Amino acid sequence: MTYWRNALEELAPDCVDVGPELRMALKVEFISAIQRFVNLVKETCLSHQTIGRRIDDLGDSIEGTLKDKLSACVLYSLALDESTDQSDTAQLVIFIRGIDINFNIIEEMLDLCHIKGTTTESVDHEILSYHCLIHQQQLCAQKLNMKHLMTDLVKAVNFIRSRVLNHREFKAFLDEVGSEYEDVVYFSKVRWLSKAATLKRSQLLLPEIKVFLEEKKQNVDFLENEEWLNDLSFFVDITEVLAELNLHLQGKDQLCSSMFERITSFTKRNWNFL
Template identity: 35%
Template sequence: MINLASKLNSKAEFFKFYSLALDESNDVKDTAQLLIFIRGISDNFEITEEFLAMESLKGKTRGEDLYDRVSTVIEKMKLRWSKLANVTTDGSPNLTGKNVGLLKRIQDKVEEENPNQDVIFLHCIIHQESLCKSILQLNHVVNPVVKLVNFIRAKGLQHRQFIKFLEETDADHHDLLYHSRVRWLSLGKVFQRVWELKEEIGAFLKLKGKSDEFTELSDKNWLCDFAFAVDIFSHLNELNVKLQGKDQYVHDMYTNVKAFKSKLIFFSRQSLHSFCNTSHTEGDHPKLTSTGACPLSQNPETAPEEVQLELIDLQSDFVLKEKFSSLELRDFYASLNEATFPNIRRMAQKILVLFGSTYVYKQTFSVMNINKAPHRSSFTDEHLRSILRIATTKLTPDFDALAKKGDQQHCSH
């Protein structure tokens, strides 16, 4: 522990700039804990991101109390306030108060050392995402689903009967999930599970004589809203995962949020009737070709359905835009992360494998006609195949292996 702290101090001496991430919360004993993380960058762009300190606040947690703890840690590290570039918090009032909050005091302290230095204060992007629930207006979906899950899982006997019922019907899942109101994003997983088991749940309710209490499961309009909720919470969960973890850079987060905002606009224009499946016809082929050749300019709404969301991610990533302009199209698609862009990669493979013309056939026919002339008509088919293969291949034969094989052959006398 001492060694690690010493190493961090050594690295901190060379920080050109540094940022702080602060989060204040109560532990199991209701003691307020202030967690401080630091990320610094040296002159040669070496980035260090480490846990800096945990400060217990057993008394008041006013802005001045938090500032005193942070200030003590910064001065102990011998860090200059004028090098502080950013502070990110969860947006709580004692941290962000306009006049007496922690951030106001930090800004004043930085200006004492350097009046021209402005600290960038950010509200934790993950916390902002969690606020989305309050404006989704999906209570007419959330409440029945939570009620349904509680009905099945609240009583031990009924819960066991439901599990047995799922086993007997060979369902894909063997239970429902609980929703934690503390971690609201768990609602996405709950929704997904209920959606996948909706047929079995309906049958179980009918068996128990409770179908009348959950009429939503037979209401097509409600099911459409439910399907939308399943999708939107799934995408929120996906965004949440992308925003988590150490070594996350702001530009990457911005890319992910920008892509998600574009997806929201896209979702708002799409039909919510998830029960309808559209089949691809020959009229879809131009969409495939256009998407494959010009992925950055292709309108996601007119692209094949399976690549629409991936196109939004692709078009929102400026790093990939630069790569697209510097690489051959095949190399560009080969460079795409398979886990992130599986459908685009697959679509590109399908396009690239198509023949654009019959030139190769005509070329081969020419070779055949030249070799199988009237005076060489005695060529066997095997001979001709060999000639055509040699004439048209781009592969390089293993001449060493062929030479060794030739050495082993002996002519008969």
């Protein structure tokens, strides 16, 4: 009530001590005026120049805050990740981690650079470098020689998901047979952790996928091959535990020592299984 009384004093100081009915009418009018103002602000379209200036201001503010934090750090480390976008332009993402005298750790994205020409350069001072632990593990996973499994499954999944009619009919078919799952999981090479989800869901829906592909006159010989099915079961188990490990290795505030401990523990725990 104090807030409304102060607001009413500013709007109509001579009417504060009026009867309750007029006071309520003033309160309703005040709320309505505020709501009209809010709606007007929401409907106001800003020019692209204004939006651009606002983005620049936000960027400058973030950059200034990051510089202030890093200036207090005594040690730094850089993490670099290079990839290629859809326009075949190499993009280099630079992450920086610093620690101050009070052992407060700062970890932020420092810059995103477009790389032209060669992506390898020499530096004129000694630098300690190591390959990303996650990428090392991913490279090892590629040596399982299970490419034929992914080729067959991705082809089947793409046949279902990439065509609107097929996708709609497959989802309707799953609903008709009372399947526990509503759809297959699409696989993307960019999001390589989706491999485990694609394999797991495809294995659970193999009977339905086989029936659907047969109705569409597609080749299903691989789904009747016992050796292929055994390899699939093995590959599903492997990728599932590897995906779990990868998730634990990602995110902020990850130390190399803790990441190495996770990989070592994972190797010892799964040595007999592998």
